Amino acid sequence: MQKKRIAIQGIRASFHEEAAFKFFGTDIETIECDSFKQTCEVLKDKKADYVVMAIENSIAGSLLPNYTLLREYNFSIVGEVYLAIQLHLMALPGVKFKDVKYVQSHPIAIRQCSDFFDEFPNLQVIESSDTAACAKKIREENLTDTAAIANLLAAKLYDLQVMERRIESNKKNFTRFLILADKPIGTTESNKASLSFQVGNSVGSLAEVLNIFSEYKINLSKIQSMPVLGKRNEYNFYVDIEWKNQSDYDAAIRKVLKYTINFTIMGEYQKNDKV
Numbered sequence: 001m002q003k004k005r006i007a008i009q010g011i012r013a014s015f016h017e018e019a020a021f022k023f024f025g026t027d028i029e030t031i032e033c034d035s036f037k038q039t040c041e042v043l044k045d046k047k048a049d050y051v052v053m054a055i056e057n058s059i060a061g062s063l064l065p066n067y068t069l070l071r072e073y074n075f076s077i078v079g080e081v082y083l084a085i086q087l088h089l090m091a092l093p094g095v096k097f098k099d100v101k102y103v104q105s106h107p108i109a110i111r112q113c114s115d116f117f118d119e120f121p122n123l124q125v126i127e128s129s130d131t132a133a134c135a136k137k138i139r140e141e142n143l144t145d146t147a148a149i150a151n152l153l154a155a156k157l158y159d160l161q162v163m164e165r166r167i168e169s170n171k172k173n174f175t176r177f178l179i180l181a182d183k184p185i186g187t188t189e190s191n192k193a194s195l196s197f198q199v200g201n202s203v204g205s206l207a208e209v210l211n212i213f214s215e216y217k218i219n220l221s222k223i224q225s226m227p228v229l230g231k232r233n234e235y236n237f238y239v240d241i242e243w244k245n246q247s248d249y250d251a252a253i254r255k256v257l258k259y260t261i262n263f264t265i266m267g268e269y270q271k272n273d274k275v
Helices: 015-024 036-044 064-073 107-111 114-119 131-141 152-157 205-215 246-259
Strands: 004-009 028-033 050-057 076-084 088-091 102-105 124-127 146-150 161-164 174-181 192-198 219-227 235-242 261-269
Touching (some): 004 015, 015 028, 015 076, 015 152, 015 174, 028 036, 036 050, 036 064, 050 064, 064 219, 088 131, 088 152, 102 107, 107 124, 107 146, 131 146, 146 152, 152 161, 205 219, 205 246, 246 261
Parallel strands (some): 004 028, 004 050, 076 261, 102 124, 102 146
Antiparallel strands (some): 050 174, 076 174, 192 235, 192 261, 219 235
């Protein structure tokens, strides 16, 4: 049986691959991509079966450019996965902490370890495009004066020693990833959906829609607005909703359609928020 092909932004042992492993298991083929747009192109060209795409972080917030990609490519959201972001300092085996002069990582990972760098101001920080790529570079170039901040997957894959564990400032740091496919996957167990729509530019038009969800006991777990390109005072609203009774969801959607413009169900899937 052919392995599932999963497109990720970044390289092997990145957080995106860790999220893919958590959702699909480790028996998959990872397709490394330089950008989120490239992951979408790979899926569009049928060179991958799924994309794993980060959409929000509990500290850094929503990844707004990825909402634009979701709309542009019109893929189906078929699942979600939450990953605890645990950051570790790693270097070549045998390297002593006192010998480390440089620390490399992704800018967001570096920001998430601000307390650590306050404690060791002598360390020179170098920003890179990917946490795992920093670990890989240390191994390939045999850098004995450099450490990387990455996950345990990277330490294992590139045979690095973990010098300091869990150096992230906030231990309750997690990222939500979406699982994308080129078409919906039918399931009768869906209890969460991602929607996008616009509303008329009149008083109370958005409240009217939100009240419908409330009326049918639909939980609104997220709302995100993005300006409509080239249109003044017009917004796309991205909403995540959850329900217990399918009939309530169906009725709410039918009613909401009457009060919205460009209404799209971006995906119906199972809630999966365990970190």
